[in-house]
Amino acid sequence: MKISTKTANRIFDTCNTIFMLFIIVIMLYPFLNTLAISLNNATDSIKGGIYLWPRIFTLSNYGSIFENELLLTAFRNSVARTVLSTVGGLFICSMTGYVLSRQEFIARKFVTIYFLMTMYVSAGLIPTYFLYRDLSLINNFHVYWLPGLFGAFNVIVIRTYMQGLPDSLVEAARIDGASEFRTFFQVVLPICKPVLATVGLWISVGNWNDWFTTYIYASSRRSTLTTLQYELMAVLSESMAQMGQQQSGAIAAQGAAAFNNTSPIAIRATITIVAAVPILLVYPFLQKYFVKGVHVGSVKG
Amino acid sequence: MRTRTIWSRIIQQWQLFAMIVPVMVYVFIFSYLPLGGWAMAFQRYRPQREVQEWVGFEQFEFLFGDASFFRVMRNTLGMSVISLILGFTCAIFLALMINEIRQMKFKRVVQTISYMPHFLSWVIAAALISDFLSSRGILNTVLMQLGIIDAPIIFRANPDYFWWLIGWSNVWKSVGWNTIIYLAAMTGIDPALYESAELDGAGRFSRIWHITLPGIKSTILVLVIMNMGWILNAGFEVQWLLSNDLTINTAETIDLFVIRYGLNQRNYSLATAFGMFKTVVSIILLTAANFVSKRVAKEGLM
Known part of the structure; x- marks a missing residue:
């Protein structure tokens, strides 16, 4: 018996749609489940059994998080470091990209290799730690943004984009007597918005999501230098340490003494949502840009 | 002059x-x-x-003679290889299937959602994953409802599961993101090939197998080879966040070893020696990978 091509196609499409729905569920469910727990009454959440919808709706978990002094500091630090790193990083990377995109630049080859090498040669954790110590960056807010402004991959992506711009732009600016820096800043940069959006997204995601810098370089001044992701990590490892107790069902709201009317499960879920939402609100709007950016980076990198 | x-x-x-x-x-x-x-x-x-x-090469001699060196290397390579194989097959499969979606709107929605985990931090991902796998989590609940298991499996406590836990965590986090490059390569395939295949009566599967897959073959090859160069970089964040005392034997990678010896035990010299070893081997591997991929890519173009 032979199935007609049309029917075979329809079967294929149906199976594929089911598969895609499965993918959507796998990707979204853990997040939506956490969202539901963060919106559910904290003591009720301990009973378990919450899936996609809160059982007893409340906003008090968010209330108690934003009353917590440490978490407010963490939030402020995360925002500050992300803004500083993104603005500074975009400036340095695009200026470097501009110089490397000028075909006539005499040291172009040497400088490109000089920068590309940093992608492969890294000194490692311990020598870096000692360097930061000598620069007194340990337990200093500047450790969050100063060392990480340059990114060789970002420079290559920006340079490749700039090489695709018409030469006449730069030449026209030069005939008008504009300096190189003005040409870069006022002529080239404004038309690079797509690639700047991509690289800016990468830099800000990397900074917003980083907890390790706090852990290694700033944890002894946690009360002033902590970040949101670090606090989430701390809550997470606390609840892991309690894993044994959790299984015997003997979980009391002991880990959350600093919070009012809440439980570790609820606190964890709520911080997770607060830490995730800013990025999740931004990235879909930049999708068409970063999809191109990945392509450029992989071909020319 | x-x-x-x-x-x-x-x-x-x-x-x-x-x-x-x-x-x-x-x-x-x-x-x-x-x-x-x-x-x-x-x-x-x-x-x-x-x-x-x-002291010359004393630190290296100690390192290579130490049992933990082999354990750490085994873990690093094991997790890298599992992540590499799972990562590539899943991403290629997902890209092929996304490419077959006909409604453009649905396709975009699937893509956007599949990119989401890439933008979450490993801390958030680890929190979500450990909830998903916990004894009262959704996976155990579903498996018990279906009668596949009688008692919940404590995935996080079993050292034998750890490499696979990392492999699948990596897949969840990056499979959507990794389809971007394949989907971009697929747009470069000549549509006339599909049309003539359809006239010849080729079904969907045979079109995927005979046209789409060969069309992205060189992309796959280059990516596989380049990723081999990063094989010693199994990462540390996800292992750090998902491991515990029960699983540390199979969880410790080179980077975790460096953190433990260097920062926690202050054996700076040994940690630096291991970090240096990793960088040097990585550079050799990457140079080799670069060389091979240039030759293979050229051959792929012929």
Whole structure:
């Protein structure tokens, strides 16, 4: 018996749609489940059994998080470091990209290799730690943004984009007597918005999501230098340490003494949502840009 | 004569130099200067006199003779290989299936959602994953409802599961993101090929197998080869966040070893020696990978 091509196609499409729905569920469910727990009454959440919808709706978990002094500091630090790193990083990377995109630049080859090498040669954790110590960056807010402004991959992506711009732009600016820096800043940069959006997204995601810098370089001044992701990590490892107790069902709201009317499960879920939402609100709007950016980076990198 | 023209061109391009030299100095400080710290790998700390003493290759000899070196290498390679195989097959499969979606809107929605985990931090991902796998989590609930298991499996407590836990965690986080490059390569395939295949009566599967897959073959090859170069970089964040005392034996990677010995036990020299070993081997692997991928990619074009 032979199935007609049309029917075979329809079967294929149906199976594929089911598969895609499965993918959507796998990707979204853990997040939506956490969202539901963060919106559910904290003591009720301990009973378990919450899936996609809160059982007893409340906003008090968010209330108690934003009353917590440490978490407010963490939030402020995360925002500050992300803004500083993104603005500074975009400036340095695009200026470097501009110089490397000028075909006539005499040291172009040497400088490109000089920068590309940093992608492969890294000194490692311990020598870096000692360097930061000598620069007194340990337990200093500047450790969050100063060392990480340059990114060789970002420079290559920006340079490749700039090489695709018409030469006449730069030449026209030069005939008008504009300096190189003005040409870069006022002529080239404004038309690079797509690639700047991509690289800016990468830099800000990397900074917003980083907890390790706090852990290694700033944890002894946690009360002033902590970040949101670090606090989430701390809550997470606390609840892991309690894993044994959790299984015997003997979980009391002991880990959350600093919070009012809440439980570790609820606190964890709520911080997770607060830490995730800013990025999740931004990235879909930049999708068409970063999809191109990945392509450029992989071909020319 | 020649040197004079070079100098005059440098002077002529002083503005470009003024823009790039500060960046080069910055990169020198933060990327090249710490390489001097590799000297620590050939030294030993003398607490009595508070000085570093030159000891040659003693640290390396100790490292290669230590049982934990082999354990750490085994874990690193094991997790890398599992993540590599799972990562590639899943991403290629998902890309092929996304490419077959006909409604453009649905396709976009699937893509956007599949990128989401890539943008979450490993801390958030670890929190979500450990909830998903917990004894009362959704996976155990579903498996018990279906009658596949009688009692919940404690995935996080079993050292034998750890490499696979990392492999699948990596897949969840990056499979959507990794489809981007394949989907971009698929747009480059000539539509006429599909049309003539359809006229010949080729079904969907045979079109995927005979046209789409060969169309992205060179992309796959280059990516596989380049990823082999990163095989010692199994990462540390996800292992750090998902491991516990029960699983540390199969969880410890090179980077975790460096953190534990270097920062927690303050054995700076040994940790630096291992970090240096990793970087040097990685550079050799990457250079080899680069060389191979250039040859293979050229052949793929023929």
